[in-house]
Amino acid sequence: MHDIRVIRDDPAAFDTALARRGVASPAAGLLSLDDARRAAIAAAQDAQTRRNDLSKQIGQAKAQKDEPRAQALMADVAALKDALPGLEADEAAAEAALNDALAALPNRPAPDVPEGEDETGNVVIHQRGTPAAFAFPVREHDAIGPAIGLDFETGVAIAGARFTLVRGPAARLQRALGQFMLDTLTQHHGYEEVAPPLLVKDEAVFGTGQLPKFAEDLFRTTDGRWLIPTAEVSLTNIVREAILSADELPLRFAALTPCFRSEAGAAGRDTRGYIRQHQFDKVEMVSIVPEDASDAEHERMTACAEGILDALELPYRRMLLCAGDMGFTARRTYDLEVWLPGQDTYREISSCSTCGDFQARRMNARYRPEGEKATRFVHTLNGSGLAVGRTLVAVLENYQQADGAVAVPAVLQPYLGGLTRLEPRG
Known part of the structure; x- marks a missing residue:
């Protein structure tokens, strides 16, 4: 606002x-x-x-x-x-x-946001990791996944298009990824773990900017609540209508939740595979900070997400989004794009945004600086740390083996009982 x-x-x-x-x-x-x-x-x-x-x-x-x-x-x-x-x-x-x-109006872009109308105006900030050279023809995740438990057909039969049943080794890998991400953020980066509501009221979704403009992108229940499209909604609204003291800030929250999106604007995009689903797991980061700390917090949050990709040894790049490609509430956004060898391209796996006081005004979320009587609006930030399903896709494609197996990244092996390979089912 x-x-x-x-x-x-x-x-x-x-x-x-x-x-x-x-x-x-x-x-x-x-x-x-x-x-x-x-x-x-x-x-x-x-x-x-x-x-x-x-x-x-x-x-x-x-x-x-x-x-x-x-x-x-x-x-x-x-x-x-x-x-x-x-x-x-x-x-x-x-x-x-x-x-x-x-x-109804989007946030104003920060001065350092590049000009541009769409993704062609985005700028590469840096690139990390080197894509592997495979000695065999690489396959996309939808060709690798079924043998280790990505069951696309049964998911569609149960729930319809853009739903997948994940079972066996793939389910274990997905659980390990989410747990590793959450552990990293809470144990090494100071985020507080939260198990938030998945159903929220109108004012919560309005506060983070999905309503009223993007109602068609959401799922609504028969009692008038909304399924969260991201845990950003629940986590950011923790401070709704609050007046915080300066010494309470910063607040940093992290949650691993299912997320639900109608993908109303994505007809015909990524209809195959596990990239764009109506239901998916994501680890979300939210920070609530004083106004003079939001730019530094943006860099910190993005580095936290990058650290997870570094630990998984997945090649990626950081993009600074142009003004025309940012989300509605963002003042500045960094996208992290992971290398997918099966698609021979980089694809978004995390989006980290600083919103300034844009969401705080919608939520009436304020703080009182030390020594001042007047209150100010907090600044809010949110980012994926990471999208679990897309990370699963990246692991399948980057760690695929010639025999159809998938190697387990070293950092995930303790979460899988020491398992080093996911073997294809016959």
Whole structure:
């Protein structure tokens, strides 16, 4: 959510920032709505002030035994009393119209975010690891996976398209990956483990920016709750409506959860295999920090995700997303893309974003700096550490063997009872 006072102070700067995200000149419309809101507030306040003044005059008229004047004043007060509900309704409607317009606009990009309309404008920051040279024809994960337990056909039969049944060695590997990621973040990087709700209310999804604009990307239950598309929703809303003290920050949360997405905007994309599913596991990181710490926290969070890829010895690269390719709430986003030899390309496996105070304004999440009476909005960050299913895909493709087996990365072997290979079933 944007601060209307910032837009009032410099509407041209606001328009310039949003133009980088493909939004044309919203400031004039917002300021018009703001003018209407302020006029409605003034009208309601003036009516209430006049009513109070007239009420005092009634007492004075009665004290002076001026009954005709007292009766006239009482008629005026009654008329104002009748008018006030309508004026207050106008005020509420004007407030809602402005808030709805502000809520529909994406976050402003940070100054260092590159220009660009889509992924072609993204910039490689660095590349780590060297893709392996295979002495045999490499296969994609959907050709490797069925022999070790990725059952695409049964998943579809049970639940429909974009669902997979994971069993046997593949299920063990997936569980090991999620546990390793969570252990790494909590034991080595100071994240607090959280087991959050998977069903959330409207205000939680609004707070992190999925509502109202992206409702079609979510699954809703019959009782009006939403299945989380990412644990970011539950974790970030831990501080909803809170006023934190400075010494409580930073807060760092991590969770391993199932996630649910309708993939409404992804028709025809990645219909084969395990890349794009309606249900998937992900380890999510969320940080809540003071405003002057968010840029450093962004680098720290992204490095935590990179450390997991380093430990798994998977080649990857860090991308700085351009203004046109960032998510709705992001101020700056780094994507980590892992090398998939079967596809002969890099694919996203983690997205780490700093949102500034954009989400905090939607959640009314604040902190009180030491020595100050006034509160400020916290800054929020979120990132994948990592997407478990996509990491499984990366392990299958990068660790595939000529005989159809899959080698187990050394760091995962303790999670699999010392197992060094996943053998294909006959």
